[in-house]
Amino acid sequence: MGRHVPTINTARVTLRAMRPGEFDRFAEIWALPEVAVYIGGAPRDRDASWRSFLGIAGHWQVTGFGQWGIEEHATQRLVGQVGFFYGARGLGEDFDSVPEAGWVLAPEAQGRGLGLEAASAAHDWFDRVVTGPLVCMMDPDHGASARIAEQLGYVDLRAAADGAGPIQLKLRKSPPQA
Numbered sequence: 072m073g074r075h076v077p078t079i080n081t082a083r084v085t086l087r088a089m090r091p092g093e094f095d096r097f098a099e100i101w102a103l104p105e106v107a108v109y110i111g112g113a114p115r116d117r118d119a120s121w122r123s124f125l126g127i128a129g130h131w132q133v134t135g136f137g138q139w140g141i142e143e144h145a146t147q148r149l150v151g152q153v154g155f156f157y158g159a160r161g162l163g164e165d166f167d168s169v170p171e172a173g174w175v176l177a178p179e180a181q182g183r184g185l186g187l188e189a190a191s192a193a194h195d196w197f198d199r200v201v202t203g204p205l206v207c208m209m210d211p212d213h214g215a216s217a218r219i220a221e222q223l224g225y226v227d228l229r230a231a232a233d234g235a236g237p238i239q240l241k242l243r244k245s246p247p248q249a
Contacts, residue, residue: 074131074135076088076137079192079193081188081189082188084141084142084143084150084185084192085142086141086142086192087139087140087142088131088139089124089127089128090140093140094120097123097124097140097149098120098121100150100175101114102115102120105178109209109216111234112235112236113235127152130157134156136154136156136201137154137156140152141176141180150177151175151177151185151189152173153175153193155170155172155173155201155205156170156171156173157170160208162231162233162240165228166206166231166240169203169204169205170201170203170205171206172190172194172205172206172207172223172243174189174193176189186215186219204243204244205243206240206243207225207240207241208238208239210235210238211239220241225241225242225243226241227239227241227242228240228241228242
């Protein structure tokens with residue numbers, strides 16, 4: 072059931088399949104408190120990062136879509152991840168039945184527009200290849216992520232809570248109109 076993970080190039084980043092040899096870098100990013108503060112609240116240990124790393128590869132195999140590693144051209148280094156998945160979070164049929172989008176950047180890659188660049192490229196691919204509505208969730212205090220979601224066409228669906236506290240669920244019915 073092997074499926075190809077497409078490679079997408081933008082001006083400053085490449086979205087590509089995660090490589091086995093970069094698990095240490097992946098785990099390093101997720102172990103940073105400043106990365107986890109808005110995503111579950113606590114850094115991940117290596118075991119949790121390993122399960123996530125494998126889940127990223129497996130999601131492409133099972134659904135035909137998934138998350139990419141974000142490689143910055145300037146450093147040729149993994150600086151985050153972006154893409155889509157079914158989270159099965161138990162947040163209700165209106166959320167769990169729709170593919171969820173997510174984006175994560177290492178601190179050194181934040182604040183330069185790389186997140187929007189990568190997320191826009193991923194959403195352009197989704198709109199051409201998979202199509203349909205998308206959801207995302209975020210900490211209500213994460214302004215940078217909220218700005219990316221708004222520019223991608225997400226609107227508030229409803230407030231909810233998870234184990235880390237309040238979250239905002241968002242819905243994107245279709246791409247934003249130009």
